[in-house]
Amino acid sequence: xxxxxxxxIAEIDRILGDDPACDVAKNIAKNxxxxxxxxxxxxxxxxxxxxxxxxxxxxxxxQCVATLTSGRVHLLNVFYVYENVNGEEYKxxxxxxxxxxxxxxxxxxxxxxxxxxFRKHLYPYFERSN
Amino acid sequence: xxxxxxNAGTPxxxxxxxxxxxxxxxxxxAPFYVAKRVFQRHQVPIGHGWENTIEAATGYKGVADVxxxxxxxxxxxxxxxxxxxxxxxxxANVDNLRLQYQNFKNAPFLPLPLSxxxxxxAQLCDPTLVYVHQTPTGIAAIYSSVRKKDERQRLSVQSLPxxxxxxxxxxxxxxxxxxxxxxxxxxxxxxxxxRIIEVRADFLGNETQETVTNAHQKIYADVHVKSGSKxxxxxxxxxxxxxxxxxxxxxxxxxxxxxxxxxxxxxxxKMRDKDACLRKEVYHVNGKAALAADIEPYRIxxxxxxxxQHGEFSSPELFLDGRATMxxxxxxxxxxxxxxxxxxxxxxxxxxxKLESYL
Numbered sequence: 247x248x249x250x251x252x253x254x255i256a257e258i259d260r261i262l263g264d265d266p267a268c269d270v271a272k273n274i275a276k277n278x279x280x281x282x283x284x285x286x287x288x289x290x291x292x293x294x295x296x297x298x299x300x301x302x303x304x305x306x307x308x309q310c311v312a313t314l315t316s317g318r319v320h321l322l323n324v325f326y327v328y329e330n331v332n333g334e335e336y337k338x339x340x341x342x343x344x345x346x347x348x349x350x351x352x353x354x355x356x357x358x359x360x361x362x363x364f365r366k367h368l369y370p371y372f373e374r375s376n
Numbered sequence: 377x378x379x380x381x382x383n384a385g386t387p388x389x390x391x392x393x394x395x396x397x398x399x400x401x402x403x404x405x406a407p408f409y410v411a412k413r414v415f416q417r418h419q420v421p422i423g424h425g426w427e428n429t430i431e432a433a434t435g436y437k438g439v440a441d442v443x444x445x446x447x448x449x450x451x452x453x454x455x456x457x458x459x460x461x462x463x464x465x466x467x468a469n470v471d472n473l474r475l476q477y478q479n480f481k482n483a484p485f486l487p488l489p490l491s492x493x494x495x496x497x498a499q500l501c502d503p504t505l506v507y508v509h510q511t512p513t514g515i516a517a518i519y520s521s522v523r524k525k526d527e528r529q530r531l532s533v534q535s536l537p538x539x540x541x542x543x544x545x546x547x548x549x550x551x552x553x554x555x556x557x558x559x560x561x562x563x564x565x566x567x568x569x570x571r572i573i574e575v576r577a578d579f580l581g582n583e584t585q586e587t588v589t590n591a592h593q594k595i596y597a598d599v600h601v602k603s604g605s606k607x608x609x610x611x612x613x614x615x616x617x618x619x620x621x622x623x624x625x626x627x628x629x630x631x632x633x634x635x636x637x638x639x640x641x642x643x644x645x646k647m648r649d650k651d652a653c654l655r656k657e658v659y660h661v662n663g664k665a666a667l668a669a670d671i672e673p674y675r676i677x678x679x680x681x682x683x684x685q686h687g688e689f690s691s692p693e694l695f696l697d698g699r700a701t702m703x704x705x706x707x708x709x710x711x712x713x714x715x716x717x718x719x720x721x722x723x724x725x726x727x728x729x730k731l732e733s734y735l
Contacts, residue, residue, distance in 0.1 A: 282658075284656075284657075284658055285658060287649060287652075288648060288649065327648070331528040331529060331530050331551065332528055332582075335648055337648075337649070337650075345424055349424050349428075351424075351425070353408065353424055353425035354408070354425075355407075355408060355409055356407045356408065356409075356581075357407075357408065358403065358407075358408025358411070358425050358426040358429075359425065359426065359427075360425045360427055363530075363532065366549075
């Protein structure tokens with residue numbers, strides 16, 4: 247079942263107003279709220295670009311992501327997937343990420359080895375927050 | 377002789393040295409998250425990754441349950457990260473095999489694996505029986521071998537000498553293959569009751585299929601001789617378990633499935649979210665619904681969430697990796713199952729019993 251778009255869209259209007267990113271954010275929001283819950287769990291950055299009818303490299307997209315994940319709109323949660331050298335993927339919890347930043351390396355969940363350049367191997371994904 | 381014994385006078389008579397050696401031994405064979413669960417049970421300090429865990433344990437003044445950790449290590453050798461084959465030997469042959477193992481002259485202490493330079497200098501060798509572990513429910517006959525495995529490693533170009541960096545050109549990262557030796561422990565499990573034995577070959581990741589198959593064959597050859605069997609016995613075919621496991625929606629979480637369709641395609645699907653079951657995934661459900669004929673699964677990966685006696689969660693996995701053509705055969709011949717991420721033999725037995733219930 248999809249969720250109601252009116253509240254997040256009103257909040258986007260209040261935050262972005264006349265900003266060129268406003269329509270992009272609203273397009274994304276409309277598409278996100280239309281998704282059934284089981285299809286709103288693993289949304290890539292490029293999928294958001296398609297929802298917003300912009301290219302992934304478009305600067306407005308970053309602004310939209312910041313707005314849609316903000317506490318005020320809170321339509322999207324971001325999470326990170328780590329891909330190891332064998333192509334295996336691991337969803338990284340916020341605690342794991344915090345630890346990685348604190349120590350300066352991420353621990354590969356399978357091998358337990360330190361991954362110092364972990365930022366290069368983390369991929370952001372989004373899920374609808376409710 | 378390539379084993380260490382921790383009797384008096386050896387470096388491992390010191391509990392802290394023994395603790396460090398055991399951590400190193402776990403590092404060689406257990407996924408980090410499995411090792412962490414074992415360490416928690418035995419009050420071993422855990423750091424951020426293996427390196428920090430070893431650092432935390434060095435000179436550790438707390439009270440780690442080192443003897444408990446030795447037992448847990450033995451348990452992991454017997455039941456952790458395994459490629460399993462089942463053989464129905466028949467009553468007489470199983471009795472002979474049991475007797476042969478009971479008569480094996482055991483070393484007085486649990487052998488610990490080689491590591492570092494000693495391991496890298498050791499000759500590659502086939503599995504040899506080194507230790508017989510009698511448990512209340514059966515015998516675990518432990519075979520040891522030195523095998524080779526290839527690990528992919530990321531190398532930073534910046535870490536290379538200037539000349540190499542220039543020769544490589546415009547690359548930021550290189551993937552290297554680190555070929556190294558590992559000491560593997562394969563186990564023959566002979567239950568106190570029943571005539572079906574198991575060969576549990578180590579499957580620690582990154583070994584080639586040939587290496588693991590070779591270990592299975594070498595160990596079966598020894599079992600064949602010890603059991604006095606007149607005929608060669610084929611392992612139990614596990615392929616018939618795949619479809620009923622998939623069809624039982626209450627049985628674990630399907631994380632991987634490969635199947636053939638009557639439209640002439642094969643599909644290999646995996647869940648990226650390990651907590652979600654592929655059986656219920658929208659694309660999978662609707663793709664299936666669009667077909668007039670049933671799909672034919674030939675490969676499955678299932679994960680279970682188990683709770684142990686202390687209320688701790690674990691998530692062992694079973695993989696049955698068949699090929700598409702097996703679904704078209706009257707004798708498919710899928711002989712090995714992979715059972716991974718078990719932290720002890722209780723978890724392993726639970727997964728094994730689930731598998732057996734479909735055969």
